[in-house]
Amino acid sequence: MTLIYDYIVRVHLVFCSYYQFCRQHDGNDELMPTDDKGNLVYSNTSYLETWKALEKAVDDGLVKAIGLSNFNSRQIDDVIRNGRIKPSVLQVEVHPYLSQEKLVKFCQERDIVVTAYSPFGSPDRPWATPDEPILLEDPQLLDIAKKYKKSSAQVIIRWLIQRNIVVVPKSANPARIRENFNVWDFTLSEDDMAVISSFNRDYRFIAFYKTVNGKQEFRDKEAPNFPFAEEF
Numbered sequence: 001m002t003l004i005y006d007y008i009v010r011v012h013l014v015f016c017s018y019y020q021f022c023r024q025h026d027g028n029d030e031l032m033p034t035d036d037k038g039n040l041v042y043s044n045t046s047y048l049e050t051w052k053a054l055e056k057a058v059d060d061g062l063v064k065a066i067g068l069s070n071f072n073s074r075q076i077d078d079v080i081r082n083g084r085i086k087p088s089v090l091q092v093e094v095h096p097y098l099s100q101e102k103l104v105k106f107c108q109e110r111d112i113v114v115t116a117y118s119p120f121g122s123p124d125r126p127w128a129t130p131d132e133p134i135l136l137e138d139p140q141l142l143d144i145a146k147k148y149k150k151s152s153a154q155v156i157i158r159w160l161i162q163r164n165i166v167v168v169p170k171s172a173n174p175a176r177i178r179e180n181f182n183v184w185d186f187t188l189s190e191d192d193m194a195v196i197s198s199f200n201r202d203y204r205f206i207a208f209y210k211t212v213n214g215k216q217e218f219r220d221k222e223a224p225n226f227p228f229a230e231e232f
């Protein structure tokens with residue numbers, strides 16, 4: 001906890017993320033520590049303990065708001081029930097192939113802002129394989145984009161904004177950064193919103209998989225507090 005607390009600087013929002021705390025760190029800088037059989041070593045730190053440290057950071061005026069990332073609805077409820085400060089934000093993967101209808105509704109009913117990460121399916125993620133779908137090239141999405149004279153990226157951003165979801169697209173290209181801001185001069189119809197939502201296939205681009213007996217499984221499913229094994 002001291003470690004986490006010491007790292008906090010004066011910022012507006014700090015996240016408690018499953019991914020940040022899922023691995024055991026025994027004082028070295030290894031990001032993915034493994035045991036002698038090569039298996040990842042997971043941390044047993046309780047996220048409630050982490051949350052308490054973040055609450056102290058609010059008390060001490062170091063941060064204005066604290067949020068969660070990659071938590072499921074049961075874990076969010078756990079933090080709400082056992083914490084003093086309600087999470088302001090939940091940052092999770094959301095895009096047309098992972099619409100997260102239930103989790104978004106759950107959060108919005110509790111006044112927790114949802115932020116969508118990897119809205120374009122993170123096409124430059126290093127572990128992408130050739131057989132995975134390419135969201136920005138989805139033909140139905142491209143048809144809708146054509147209708148509004150916009151790009152598929154702009155349509156996705158608009159679909160998220162119209163669901164009252166904050167969106168954090170990443171681009172290192174000035175023209176695409178401008179393109180991603182240029183979404184305020186059109187509105188998707190309710191029908192098109194529904195069509196885009198229908199593309200959902202509960203597909204996570206930001207997850208690690210392994211093949212066991214010919215079947216794909218989450219690599220980290222045995223980790224304590226693994227968030228993605230439950231429905232939402």
Ligand SMILES: NC(=O)c1ccc[n+]([C@@H]2O[C@H](COP(=O)([O-])OP(=O)(O)OC[C@H]3O[C@@H](n4cnc5c(N)ncnc54)[C@H](OP(=O)(O)O)[C@@H]3O)[C@@H](O)[C@H]2O)c1
Nearest residue numbers: 069117118119120121122123124153169170171172173176
């Ligand atoms: N909380 C978490 O666990 C978590 C996990 C993953 C990501 N995130 C955050 O989410 C944000 C975005 O995620 P991400 O980078 O994984 O995925 P992303 O925003 O879905 O995709 C980024 C990729 O899309 C390309 N791109 C951007 N704008 C485009 C456009 N208009 N047309 C075509 N391609 C475009 C970018 O290329 P160029 O750069 O070449 O434009 C880059 O390759 C980041 O801030 C990241 O830190 C958070």
